[in-house]
Amino acid sequence: MDRLPTGTLSPLAARVDEVLARYDYEIGPAIAAIDGAVPGYGGLFDPGTTDGEIRSAAEEVLATDPSAAAERRPRSADDEVVLYVDGSSRGNPGPAGAGAVLRVADGPSVRLGRPVGARSENNTAEYAALHLGLEALTARYEPATVEVRIDSRTVIDDVWGDAEGFAAAARYRPAIRERLAALPACEWTHLADSDPNPADARAAVGADIAALGP
Numbered sequence: 457m458d459r460l461p462t463g464t465l466s467p468l469a470a471r472v473d474e475v476l477a478r479y480d481y482e483i484g485p486a487i488a489a490i491d492g493a494v495p496g497y498g499g500l501f502d503p504g505t506t507d508g509e510i511r512s513a514a515e516e517v518l519a520t521d522p523s524a525a526a527e528r529r530p531r532s533a534d535d536e537v538v539l540y541v542d543g544s545s546r547g548n549p550g551p552a553g554a555g556a557v558l559r560v561a562d563g564p565s566v567r568l569g570r571p572v573g574a575r576s577e578n579n580t581a582e583y584a585a586l587h588l589g590l591e592a593l594t595a596r597y598e599p600a601t602v603e604v605r606i607d608s609r610t611v612i613d614d615v616w617g618d619a620e621g622f623a624a625a626a627r628y629r630p631a632i633r634e635r636l637a638a639l640p641a642c643e644w645t646h647l648a649d650s651d652p653n654p655a656d657a658r659a660a661v662g663a664d665i666a667a668l669g670p
Contacts, residue, residue, distance in 0.1 A: 457477065457595050458477070462570075462572060462604055463574070464574060466574060466669030468572075468668045468670060469583075472490065472510070472514055472571070472665050472668060473570060476569070476570050478517065480595065481569065482568060483555075483567055483570075483591065483661055484567060485656055487499075489517045490577070491513075493512070494509050497543065500513075507668070528551055536595050536601045537558060537603075538603045539557070539559075539589045539590070539603070540583070540654050541554075541558040541586045541606050541655050542582070542585055542655035542656045543572065543584060544656070545663065548577055549573075552581040553569060553570065553571055553661060554570055554572050554574050554581050555567075555569045555656060555657065555660070556569075556655050557589075557655045560582040565654070568589065571665040576624070580622065580624045580625055582606070583622065583625035583628040588626070589591065589604070589629040589631050589655075591631070600641065602642040604645070605645045606645070607648070607651070609645040610624075615633065616644055620669035665666045
């Protein structure tokens with residue numbers, strides 16, 4: 457998958473985002489690759505890992521053959537795909553991340569995450585999460601139907617309704633609408649705050665990455 461647009465990130469966070477893009481934003485394998493390149497017993501989020509060590513680890517991962525990551529993600533077709541999405545911003549605006557989880561009936565879940573910006577609003581992160589999920593969906597599956605499970609009324613009312621929308625989402629909106637228009641069938645479900653959303657944890661990790669620096 458091509459690298460997706462972001463707001464302003466520190467050079468270090470942007471480099472980690474490049475690693476995520478190398479792994480098609482599968483957050484687990486991407487972080488595991490970085491952790492494996494960090495010297496000693498530390499890792500990306502270990503308090504003892506320095507910015508320099510993270511930067512060197514990211515460079516090492518990016519210097520490897522990208523085909524190894526791509527081979528783990530075969531394209532497949534399924535009757536129905538459920539897409540969970542969520543965005544997170546600490547401070548609103550603040551370090552923000554996007555998360556998405558793809559679930560199919562007879563296959564493993566695909567867990568995605570990425571930083572959105574060092575100082576982005578929660579609504580922006582929600583759009584970025586939907587964009588992330590739809591791009592991954594398009595790259596991996598040819599579904600008969602898709603159900604998007606999302607807790608943002610702002611995004612729902614804009615994308616599926618007639619609301620004016622959120623100005624800062626301009627970089628995501630055209631691609632979202634293009635991907636949705638290409639699906640044979642898509643419906644949305646509004647998640648209440650009390651409903652479980654597996655994308656939430658991935659968005660939180662994305663916000664952690666957005667907070668990295670310098």
